[in-house]
Amino acid sequence: MDATSATSCRSCTLEAAEPGLINYVCAKEDIVTEVRKIAVEIAANPGWAVRWSKATVNKQFKTQPDQILLLSITYEAATMMTHDYKEAATAFSERHEPEFKVL
Structure with missing residues (x-):
């Protein structure tokens, strides 16, 4: 395959x-x-086990965004201050591949 x-x-x-x-x-x-x-x-699989496992996973998915939203916004803002962000924006507007710095 x-x-x-x-x-x-x-x-x-x-x-x-x-x-x-x-x-x-x-x-x-x-x-x-x-x-x-x-x-x-x-x-x-056993129906109740699947149902309750699904409920547990869905609960985590629903609460997780609230838990990480502030950190995500903070990192996003910090990213916008980097050379890579400026390079990506420039490359996009000038229609060429960006050249990112290796960490």
């Missing part, structure tokens, strides 16, 4: 898989079939 990602960059997909950022990789044409397999696997 040929690995693809949102950017269709095989090396990007492999890099994301290494630290566990993604769980599954499949060809674009196989995505519906693969999602159905996962759904059937989940549906085969």
Whole structure:
């Protein structure tokens, strides 16, 4: 199976898989079939356990934005003060690839 990602960059997909950022990789044409397999696997589990696990995860997703919003805004503002931000904005307006500094 040929690995693809949102950017269709095989090396990007492999890099994301290494630290566990993604769980599954499949060809674009196989995505519906693969999602159905996962759904059937989940549906085969005890109903209350799945329901309560889902409720726990959803609760965390709903409260997490409130917990990280201030930090996110702070980092975003700090990013706007960097050379990389200026380079990205300049490259965008001048229609060329940005050249970011390596940390």
